[in-house]
Amino acid sequence: MVSWTEKDPIVSIKDVHKSFGALEVLKGVSLDVMKGEVICIIGPSGSGKSTLIRCINALNDIQGGSIHVRGIDLTDPHLNKLELRKKVGMVFQQYNLFPHKTAIENVMMAPLLVLKEDENEVRARARDLMKKVRLEEKENAYPGELSGGQQQRVAIARSLAMSPDIMLFDEVTAALDPETVKEVLVTIKDLAQDGMTCILVTHEMGFAREIADHIYFTDNGVIVEHGPPETFFTKAKDPRTKDFLSQIL
Amino acid sequence: MYLIAEFFRQLVEDYPRWNFIWMYEPVQQEKVLSGIWMTIQLSVACLFFSVIIGIIGAFLQGSRNAIVRMVVQGYIQFFRNTPPYVQLLFFYFALGQFTPTYSPDGWLEVPIISNVGWAIISLSFFAGAFNVEIFRAGIEAVPESTREAASSLGFSRAQTFRYIVFPLAVRVSLPALNNNLVNLVKTTTQAFGIAVPELLYQSVTIWNDYPSALYPTMLLVFVVYIVLVGVLVMSMNGWERQMRIPGYGL
Numbered sequence: 001m002v003s004w005t006e007k008d009p010i011v012s013i014k015d016v017h018k019s020f021g022a023l024e025v026l027k028g029v030s031l032d033v034m035k036g037e038v039i040c041i042i043g044p045s046g047s048g049k050s051t052l053i054r055c056i057n058a059l060n061d062i063q064g065g066s067i068h069v070r071g072i073d074l075t076d077p078h079l080n081k082l083e084l085r086k087k088v089g090m091v092f093q094q095y096n097l098f099p100h101k102t103a104i105e106n107v108m109m110a111p112l113l114v115l116k117e118d119e120n121e122v123r124a125r126a127r128d129l130m131k132k133v134r135l136e137e138k139e140n141a142y143p144g145e146l147s148g149g150q151q152q153r154v155a156i157a158r159s160l161a162m163s164p165d166i167m168l169f170d171e172v173t174a175a176l177d178p179e180t181v182k183e184v185l186v187t188i189k190d191l192a193q194d195g196m197t198c199i200l201v202t203h204e205m206g207f208a209r210e211i212a213d214h215i216y217f218t219d220n221g222v223i224v225e226h227g228p229p230e231t232f233f234t235k236a237k238d239p240r241t242k243d244f245l246s247q248i249l
Numbered sequence: 250m251y252l253i254a255e256f257f258r259q260l261v262e263d264y265p266r267w268n269f270i271w272m273y274e275p276v277q278q279e280k281v282l283s284g285i286w287m288t289i290q291l292s293v294a295c296l297f298f299s300v301i302i303g304i305i306g307a308f309l310q311g312s313r314n315a316i317v318r319m320v321v322q323g324y325i326q327f328f329r330n331t332p333p334y335v336q337l338l339f340f341y342f343a344l345g346q347f348t349p350t351y352s353p354d355g356w357l358e359v360p361i362i363s364n365v366g367w368a369i370i371s372l373s374f375f376a377g378a379f380n381v382e383i384f385r386a387g388i389e390a391v392p393e394s395t396r397e398a399a400s401s402l403g404f405s406r407a408q409t410f411r412y413i414v415f416p417l418a419v420r421v422s423l424p425a426l427n428n429n430l431v432n433l434v435k436t437t438t439q440a441f442g443i444a445v446p447e448l449l450y451q452s453v454t455i456w457n458d459y460p461s462a463l464y465p466t467m468l469l470v471f472v473v474y475i476v477l478v479g480v481l482v483m484s485m486n487g488w489e490r491q492m493r494i495p496g497y498g499l
Contacts, residue, residue: 057401085403096398099497100416110402113412144496155398162402 004071010035010166010197011056017064018051025051027221028065035165038198040208043218044244049201052218053168056199057088070165082114089159090168093175095151097143103154104130104139107161115162122161129157133187149180153187160191167191169200205248209233217241261461268461271469277455277462284451285473291368291437291447292477296430298373303380303426307418308410310385321381328378333371334439340371341443368440376433383425387418420492427485431478448473 004010009032018026025048033039041049054060055067058074058081067074070087097106107126111117130136133153143151152172159167169188173181185207192198192211202208208215209229216226217238225232225241236242254273261268271277309321328336341364350358362370391414399409438449452470456463 059397059401081400082403082405085401088401090398090401092394092398094394096392096394098395098399098413100420100494109412110404113408114403142495142497144494146496158402 006035008071009033009068010070011199012068013052013056013065014067015065016052016055016062016067018048018055018060018062025221026055026062029218029221029223030065031216031223031226033166033197033199035197036195037213038192038211039200039214039216040212041199041201041216041218042203042205042208042244043224047218048221049218050170053090053170053199053201056166056168057090058084059090086115086162087165088168089162089164089166091152091155091159091170091172093171095143095148095155095175097151097155097158099143102140102142103135103146106143106154107158110158111161126157126161129160130154132160132190133157134183147180148176149183152176152180152184156184156187156191166197166199169198169202171201171203173202173204203248205233205245217244219244265461266464268459269465270455270459270462271466277459280451280455281448281466281469284446284448287365287445287447287451288437288473289477291365291372291440291445292434292481294369295372295376295433295437296481298369299376299380299430299433300426302373302377303384304415306377306381307384307388310381311388311410324374325378325381328375329382333375333436334442336375337368337371337439337442341367364440364443364445368437368443368445372433372436372440375436376429379429380426383422383429384418386425387420387422388414390421391417420489420494423485423489423492427482427489430481430485434478434481435474 011031011033013029013031016026016029017024029048029052031039041052043049051060055062055074056069058079062075069084072084072087073079074084097103098109101109104123104126107129108119108122111122111125112119127136127139130139133156135150135153135157138146138150138154143154146154156167156172172188173184176184181204185204188198188200189211198211200208200212212229214226215229215232217224217232217236217240219240225236225238232241233245236245257269257272261270271281306321306324309317312318345360345362345367348360348362350360352358395413395417396409399413400406404413437447440447441450441453444450448470452466456466
């Protein structure tokens with residue numbers, strides 16, 4: 001394992017290429033994320049933004065370039081995916097909770113089975129996390145009995161239970177109705193303010209502007225433009241970015 | 250008890266075609282009871298092993314090794330596309346020739362796998378082939394995204410199967426499994442063909458000896474199967490209800 005210090009980027013992506021068969025989805029993407037930073041990736045559908053963050057926890061492999069997460073080289077053929085996934089939490093658009101387990105069991109499962117931690121400690125921590133996502137009264141509900149927003153907050157708690165260093169959010173509010181979007185965004189904002197490194201793919205421009213340290217705009221497999229939110233939203237230079245922002249804002 | 254036996258003795262006097270012989274004659278009664286007991290043992294053993302075969306086969310079908318997948322596929326094709334009765338005869342008469350024997354007294358040669366053993370093996374593999382397909386359908390019904398969520402939390406492939414995919418797949422599979430197991434219980438009657446002393450075998454010996462007992466004994470066979478399958482279906486339905494997840498479609 002390569003040595004990693006807090007001065008180095010916690011996620012370092014260099015010239016990444018990714019194809020699905022003949023379709024090249026990422027055509028040389030590079031970006032660095034420092035510890036504690038909040039990064040938002042925006043862009044039209046099919047621009048490769050979800051693929052990019054799925055590459056960060058090795059759900060997708062890459063065909064070219066390199067990705068390092070806390071010094072772990074993801075292109076290493078002997079990559080220990082378990083080590084990587086202990087460090088990287090991921091939340092999905094469709095929540096993907098385990099439907100046969102109650103909310104708190106969903107949160108407890110990975111620490112019990114993967115980290116083999118003590119059940120009482122895990123339960124105590126899971127309770128704290130349920131409180132953190134404001135669902136302490138729903139501990140014993142099954143996912144099917146929860147609203148979309150509640151399920152998504154359980155999914156966030158489930159990822160946090162592994163005490164990751166980095167959280168990936170893949171369009172986590174895209175399947176929610178406008179009222180419940182807010183409760184999920186508040187949860188993510190709390191996390192960001194606690195210093196969690198967050199990488200979000202999102203269509204919530206207002207939210208991105210509010211919490212992001214840096215915004216990346218992807219189109220057609222490349223990063224077209226990036227910058228801090230103040231300049232990104234007001235002084236975009238690239239015509240495609242301008243066009244996209246004018247349709248959305 | 251004596252009164253009941255007397256009633257059936259009188260019945261055959263009045264109606265000679267309705268000889269419920271096993272209601273008053275201990276030897277025949279013993280045959281019927283041992284036949285029912287053998288049918289139950291055979292059914293339970295085949296249910297158990299066929300489900301185990303189904304689970305293992307479905308897990309192996311998801312293997313990354315193409316040869317393993319091909320072997321499972323070949324097994325399914327063979328056992329699903331040939332008649333179970335022929336399989337039974339093949340196992341007992343063809344494979345049975347090659348099984349080692351032992352001698353309890355220096356004279357007899359007893360094969361280590363009895364006809365009951367072959368019936369269990371043959372019928373388990375037969376029903377198991379269907380169970381593999383049933384569980385496979387259940388496994389495929391578990392969304393890829395649920396598997397991804399598990400693997401992104403650090404679950405290994407085996408853990409994902411055991412704790413996530415399998416429990417969900419079983420719930421999807423239960424109605425189809427139910428059907429196949431009902432068929433299996435009824436198919437155990439074919440063990441008659443290799444002289445396994447189950448209910449049908451014993452019944453046939455009774456009505457061969459006592460033609461007057463034909464109707465009552467056939468009636469008995471029907472009733473016993475209706476009850477046995479009824480108990481199976483009721484317990485499977487109970488299991489289904491117990492596994493129902495609140496708020497989930499299944």
